[in-house]
Amino acid sequence: MKKNIAIIAGGDSSEIVVSLKSAEGLYSFIDKEKYNVYIALVKKDEWVVKLAENEYSLIDKNDFSFLQNGKKVQVDFAYITIHGTPGEDGRLQGYFDLIGLPYSSCSLLTSAITFNKFVCNNYLKNFGVRVADSIRLFAGEQMTEEAIVQRLGLPVFIKPNDGGSSFGVTKVKTESQIRPAIAKAFAEGKEVIIEKYMEGTEVTCGCYKTKKGKEVVFPLTEVVTENEFFDFDAKYNGQSDEITPARLPEALTKKIQQQTSRIYDLLGAKGLIRVDYIILADNEPYMLEVNTVPGMTVASFIPQQVRAAGLDIQEVMSDLIENELN
Structure with a gap:
């Protein structure tokens, strides 16, 4: 009997566009002769499985099951391809651990x-x-441009500490660019990392x-x-x-x-x-x-x-x- 594989895409960050592309890639890579493959979209206010074009089924969060043609489908394995939260930061991994569903990626802690x-x-x-020398900033934390340059020199990379796909990233070459770059990075995450350029x-x-x-x-x-x-x-x-x-x-x-x-x-x-x-x-x-x-x-x-x-x-x-x- 074929196992049911759910490719988990979506997320709550700007990286959703990349996640959806990755889901399409994975769908083409996984052996359909061996597995039943579905794409699940997981966002803050919507958990659904795509059954056909413009046809979706709600996911039961108690066990990550869904209905297809009136019958319950139990997912056997989740392939996580959410870039950013909640798929890359451990949140989804913790949920799958709680309900006992095997998944593709690293543990919650890792x-x-x-x-x-x-x-x-x-x-x-x-x-x-x-690794590159770096400084971490939390929201509301202040550090002067002079102190940053004295510590890391110029240029530096300023980016979200908790994001990816190059959203919110700036290569900063002058002191005057530091403040706008920090603001841009904070627009994508709760922390900012400033890294020495290599x-x-x-x-x-x-x-x-x-x-x-x-x-x-x-x-x-x-x-x-x-x-x-x-x-x-x-x-x-x-x-x-x-x-x-x-x-x-x-x-x-x-x-x-x-x-x-x-x-x-x-x-x-x-x-x-x-x-x-x-x-x-x-x-x-x-x-x-x-x-x-x-x-x-x-x-x-x-x-x-x-x-x-x-x-x-x-x-x-x-x-x-x-x-x-x-």
Whole structure:
């Protein structure tokens, strides 16, 4: 009997547009011969499953079931692809833990840690992972432009501490740009992180592991853009070149892959994660952030890396699902 798989999309942030694209990608990747696949839209005031074009069924929040043709459908596995809250910060994971529904991504604790860039970076820094120097600001907290520049120099990146997909991110080159950039970041989140600028080659690496001891670390993707940084247009509107595998020496590639595997274990991750890095002129990789709900559109990094590794994306999806069901 086929298991029922729900791809969980939506969310309550600006990243909903990316989430919906990822849901479409995942729907195309998951084996329909093996599973019944549905897309569920989860927003603050609406939890529904899409049955057909313009046809939806309400989700029963007691057990995440829904009705189809008058019959109750019980979901067996949730593939979370909400970028931002509540799918990437641990809230949905906690709910699924409470009702006993297996899901794709990291645990509540790991998701909460990685969603908060400042907390995650400083946690991993304790284990020798190189990260950018940074400052965290809470709403209402004041810090002078002079103090920020004295601590981090210029340029700096100012962005939401609890968001992604480059919403609310500004590369700041002058003191006069600091206040507007902080306000822009606060419009997208409750905390702001100000990071020291690092110039180098940006790469990203996907990874997953299973309970049976299988470890898959994908080829690296190199990101090249003429934009000021890897912003929303660079990510989703074709304003970048994404080269997989990255044009790096083999030894450096292996070093970053090993670092990715180590970060996976240090965080107690599960499911599929992606770690972003910048390689400085001395060939040292610095971690930028950990993404526990990576984008899964057809053009996203992970599908690119799966193809470059010579793997079948459908088999990878089955691997991730079966790991949690068995």
